[in-house]
Every structure is written in structure tokens, then in C-alpha cells.
Amino acid sequence: MAVKKHGLAGNSYKQNNIPALSQYFLANDEQCSIEEIVKQCLDLIEYLSHIPGTEEELWSLLRTIEQFYIRMVNRCSTTERNEMVAAVLDKFHSYISDPGTSVSPATSIVLVIVDESEVKTRIEQWFDQQQMSGSVTPSIRSALSCLLHWRLEWHRTPTLENWLMWYIRVLEEKCAFDILIEISLENISKLFLTLRNPLPRRQIQDDVILHVLVSLRESPEAFNRISGHVGEVLVHLAEDSGQWSxxxxxxxxxxLYNMMNCAMKAFKGDTVMTFKEKYAEVVSV
Incomplete structure (x- = not known):
């Protein structure tokens, strides 16, 4: 079998030999049992979780791994596919929900095995599992923080933003607002600044940021954290003639107008002028 002949525990895996690994995935067309398929997929998550390299350096390998996952999914029956997806997501969540583990954003490539129509259900199932185990708060906090950090530094996994958006929406539906506000506040400044990045705009990427901003619209702290960057972000977007921009x-x-008005409510009388002076850059927009 392929696993026994070319398993990921071989030298190429241990030495991060990217050309050899790419060749392995391209050549691995032998028939495998569902147990072997699941083992390969789980080994891959372990490998990806600590893989070094930039997006550009890893792109070729990640495309090959993505194709490998898709090929494995297509081989499976419905029952086998459910078994495979459940095992992969359990492993995936065990990494991103561990506050003591630093996980490479390249790991997000494994999300390709989840059909878009299933994302919400899969996240809900995991959330319910955390509630039953009594570890919902630390696990959810760590997972959300991890996904938001990936959003800041990784742009090679098209499914990541959709997964993150549904993750946030599920937490809202489950009324996990304390976690959402805490982690969103920690990341709002950096998220906001990504709107000035000279990258091809993708609506789903920006929708995540807009959604987070809307959820924090009544937070004076959130307004304060992004206020110093409003001018440069708006100027950058104004210079882009694209329809979505x-x-x-x-x-x-x-x-921003709504956030400013909410933040201003705490100021009365003469102190309103103090507010306008402090946030003159935003007020003048």
C-alpha cells in the first residue's frame, strides 16, 4: 500500500524535502483503505502544523496537497467521506484550539475537504462538543484567535475566510459574545489595517473585517484602536477604482460614522469638543 511504501514518516517528511514530497503526492495513486487514507490525512495535518516557509515558497506544495485531499475525498463512499472529514476536523480543531500551540496557517489548506454547504454544521458540531466537555471558553477563544491571526498573514487558502465568517456567526448564534468581543478587540487594529494592503481585493476577505467592525460598533475601545488608521485606509480605498473597492x-x-456616534455618546457638553479634537481625523472624514 502507498502508506507503507511512501509514508509521510519517511525522510522527505522529516527533512521538509518539498520537491520529494510533491513527487510523493503526485505519484500516490494506489488504492488505499479508508484507514490508510485517514492516517495519511492526519499525518499531513501534523506535518502542516509546523511547516516552515512563506506563502510563495509553499504554494506549489500546498496546491499538490490540496489536490491530494480532493482525490482522497472523491475516492470515498459517503460513509467513508464522513469518517474522513470528521477525523480531519477533529485533528484540525485540536491544534487551533490549543492555546499552547503555534500552528502554521498552511494547515488551513485541509479545509478543502469540507463542502461549503457543510461548514456551518461542522462548526456547530465542534462547538457543541466543547460545551459537553466543559472546555468551551478556552477552546473557542484560542481557535478564534488562531483563525484571525491566519487571516492577517495568510492569503493562499480561499476557503479560510468563509470558514472564519461562519465561525464568527456560529459564536453569535450561540451567544458567545464575551469571547467574540475580547478576541475581536485584540485584533481589530491589525485587521483594519489590512484594508490598505495592495492585494487583489476579494469580497469575502473584506466581509470578515466589516462584520467584525459592525459587531464592535458600540465599543468606544474599538473605535479608539482604529481611529489613527482611518485616514490612510480611506485614502487607499478611494484611490482604487475597482467596483468592490x-x-x-x-x-x-x-x-465608521456609526462607531463615532456611539463613542461620542459618552461625552457631554464641553467634553464633546475634546472628543472632536482627539478624533479630528475621523470627524473630518
């Missing part, structure tokens, strides 16, 4: 700019202005 124009729509994003309008949406962002509306959200």
Missing part, C-alpha cells in the same frame, strides 16, 4: 469604501464610511 468603491462599495467597500461606502460601507466602511457608514460603519
Amino acid at each position: 468603491r462599495q467597500l469604501l461606502q460601507n466602511l464610511v457608514d460603519i
Whole structure:
């Protein structure tokens, strides 16, 4: 069998020999049992979780791994596929929900095995498992923090933003607002600044940031953390003639206006002028 002949525990795996690994995945077309398929997929998660390298350096390998996962899924029956997906997501969540573990964002490539229509259900199932085990708060906090950090530094997994968006929405539906506010506040400044990045805009990427901003619209602390960056972000978007950038700019202005008004409510009388002076850059927008 392929695992026995070319298993990921071999020298190529241990030495991070990317060309050899790529060749392994391209050549591994032998028939495997579901047990062997699951083992390969779980070994891959372990490997990806600590793989070094930049997006550019890893892109070729990750594309090959993505194709490998898709090929394995397509081989399985419905029952086998469910077994495989459940095992992979359990392993995936065990890494991102561990506060003591630093996980490479390249690990997110494994999410390709989950059909888009199943994402919400899979996240809900995991959330319910955490509730039953009594570890919901630390696990959810660590997982959300990990996913948001990946959003800041990784752009090679198209499914990541959709997964993150559903993760946030499920937490909202489960009323886990304390966790959402805490972790969102920790990351809001860096998330906001990504709107000025000179990258091809993808609406789902920006929708995540807009959603987080809306959820924090009544938080004076959130407004304070992004206020110093408002000017440069809006100028950058205004210089982009793309249709989505124009729509994003309008949406962002509306959200910022609401955030500013909410933050201003704490100021009365003469102190309103103090507020306007402190946030003059935003007020003048």
C-alpha cells in the first residue's frame, strides 16, 4: 500500500524535502483503505502544523496537497467521506484550539475537504462538543484567535475566510459574545489595517473585517484602536477604482460614522469638543 511504501514518516517528511514530497503526492495513486487514507490525512495535518516557509515558497506544495485531499475525498463512499472529514476536523480543531500551540496557517489548506454547504454544521458540531466537555471558553477563544491571526498573514487558502465568517456567526448564534468581543478587540487594529494592503481585493476577505467592525460598533475601545488608521485606509480605498473597492469604501464610511456616534455618546457638553479634537481625523472624514 502507498502508506507503507511512501509514508509521510519517511525522510522527505522529516527533512521538509518539498520537491520529494510533491513527487510523493503526485505519484500516490494506489488504492488505499479508508484507514490508510485517514492516517495519511492526519499525518499531513501534523506535518502542516509546523511547516516552515512563506506563502510563495509553499504554494506549489500546498496546491499538490490540496489536490491530494480532493482525490482522497472523491475516492470515498459517503460513509467513508464522513469518517474522513470528521477525523480531519477533529485533528484540525485540536491544534487551533490549543492555546499552547503555534500552528502554521498552511494547515488551513485541509479545509478543502469540507463542502461549503457543510461548514456551518461542522462548526456547530465542534462547538457543541466543547460545551459537553466543559472546555468551551478556552477552546473557542484560542481557535478564534488562531483563525484571525491566519487571516492577517495568510492569503493562499480561499476557503479560510468563509470558514472564519461562519465561525464568527456560529459564536453569535450561540451567544458567545464575551469571547467574540475580547478576541475581536485584540485584533481589530491589525485587521483594519489590512484594508490598505495592495492585494487583489476579494469580497469575502473584506466581509470578515466589516462584520467584525459592525459587531464592535458600540465599543468606544474599538473605535479608539482604529481611529489613527482611518485616514490612510480611506485614502487607499478611494484611490482604487475597482467596483468592490468603491462599495467597500461606502460601507466602511457608514460603519465608521456609526462607531463615532456611539463613542461620542459618552461625552457631554464641553467634553464633546475634546472628543472632536482627539478624533479630528475621523470627524473630518
